[in-house]
Amino acid sequence: MVKYIFILASICLLSCKNKEQEPIKKTLFLTTNANDVYAFDIDQKKLKWHHPGFNLEVNDEVNYFTLDNNIMTKIYQDGIINRFDKNTGKILWQIQDKPDESQSYYGYDFDDVRFLQFYQYPLVHEGNIIFGNSHGEIKSINIESKKTNWVYIQPQIIYSSPKIIKNILYVNVNHSLIMLDLKTGKKVGNVKYADNEHVLNEIKVEDGVIYTLSQNNLLSARAINFEEKFHYKADENLHQSSTFNMVFDEDNVYFGGNILYAIDKKNGELSWKTTLNEDENGSEILSVAIVNNGVIVLTKKKLLKLDDEGGIITRIKPKAQPIGLLYPCNGLYYYLAMDGNLYRIDEQLKNEELFFKGINLDPEHRVDNSYMMAQ
Numbered sequence: 383m384v385k386y387i388f389i390l391a392s393i394c395l396l397s398c399k400n401k402e403q404e405p406i407k408k409t410l411f412l413t414t415n416a417n418d419v420y421a422f423d424i425d426q427k428k429l430k431w432h433h434p435g436f437n438l439e440v441n442d443e444v445n446y447f448t449l450d451n452n453i454m455t456k457i458y459q460d461g462i463i464n465r466f467d468k469n470t471g472k473i474l475w476q477i478q479d480k481p482d483e484s485q486s487y488y489g490y491d492f493d494d495v496r497f498l499q500f501y502q503y504p505l506v507h508e509g510n511i512i513f514g515n516s517h518g519e520i521k522s523i524n525i526e527s528k529k530t531n532w533v534y535i536q537p538q539i540i541y542s543s544p545k546i547i548k549n550i551l552y553v554n555v556n557h558s559l560i561m562l563d564l565k566t567g568k569k570v571g572n573v574k575y576a577d578n579e580h581v582l583n584e585i586k587v588e589d590g591v592i593y594t595l596s597q598n599n600l601l602s603a604r605a606i607n608f609e610e611k612f613h614y615k616a617d618e619n620l621h622q623s624s625t626f627n628m629v630f631d632e633d634n635v636y637f638g639g640n641i642l643y644a645i646d647k648k649n650g651e652l653s654w655k656t657t658l659n660e661d662e663n664g665s666e667i668l669s670v671a672i673v674n675n676g677v678i679v680l681t682k683k684k685l686l687k688l689d690d691e692g693g694i695i696t697r698i699k700p701k702a703q704p705i706g707l708l709y710p711c712n713g714l715y716y717y718l719a720m721d722g723n724l725y726r727i728d729e730q731l732k733n734e735e736l737f738f739k740g741i742n743l744d745p746e747h748r749v750d751n752s753y754m755m756a757q
Contacts, residue, residue, distance in 0.1 A: 407711050407756035409468070411449065414718065415705070415751050417441045417458055418742045421471060422724075424712065424756065427737055431471030437462075438744065444706065444751040446503035446543070455506055457513060459498045465525075468757075475525065481517050482533045490537040492517045501626075502543035502584070507564065512551065514540025520553055522567060532567030536560070542584035542625075547606060552592070554581050559594065573608050576600075583625040588635070591647070595625050595637060601645060603635075612650025616643055621666050626707075629670045629677070640665045642679055644692060654692035659684055669708035671715055673729045680708040680717060687731050696731045705743070706752035718752040720745075 412420045417435035440460040447456035454466040461479035498516045505512040516539045522531040544553040551562040561571040579596040586593040599616035621639030628637040634644040644653040659665035669680045676689045687696040702719035709716045714726045727734040
């Protein structure tokens, strides 16, 4: 008996040690559809700094940011890229992206396309910033010199962030996924999608597998060498989904619009699917977060907790209509709401509280969304 007690105590101690090793995040960063940027002290529930949005006639959709070392790098639709001191909000570096002079050489016609940066965050890699724009340009710019390392141009709008995998840059360009050499920008490969499967969403990479989601809700999984693992086509009545609300656990990949799908990562078969708020407007999924033995789903009107078989355990109405991301941080789940307040709630969806009041939003903006990250 003493032996078993000792083993049990050892397991408990190891479990506690592992939990203690999980870093407690101190600062929560947020950007809104008005492109205001906020940094909050999580423990004190206080604002550390705020940088207001600008050029709001153009910057009227949320664009994301990247955190590296002590810097936040944020891109704006009008082509401005700022590098902020994460602790103070001071702008340390800024550049205005413009159409490259080599555009005329390629002869692509972008005359009817506004020069913008869409839903993306700039990649920061080995002293360079890498991003795409609406004129088909994928660029690498040296941070120290602000000089362009290379530009790759192709005749499609870049809607989402590129991804770096083993020194190769992967970019979705509608009908295909292209691969560029990180140092030179030269194309080293591509994979074409089926003719009717447009892919504008950002690719996701999980455990060495590349996941893409088409505009027609075809989920595809490929190895890094592009060997196909599986395809799964969602029901035709599924509202359009996005990789913005795609998440993974050990067994499944989750995605959906008005229906949440759990797809087995090993074989691509349906584990389960659950229709959310059937017969109710506002049932589209805004965000999904992994919890113990299930997931939490955020829609415009409901917060729902589902078990690991897709059964709805809890369904509540949030204090205000949510916008965009449900972000897990230190055991709580944060969401921004249309009332301009930032809320957080526990995993059981029982204790919901106001975290910060008075976030700047503009209801005239085209897309109601948010993006958060904590460190």
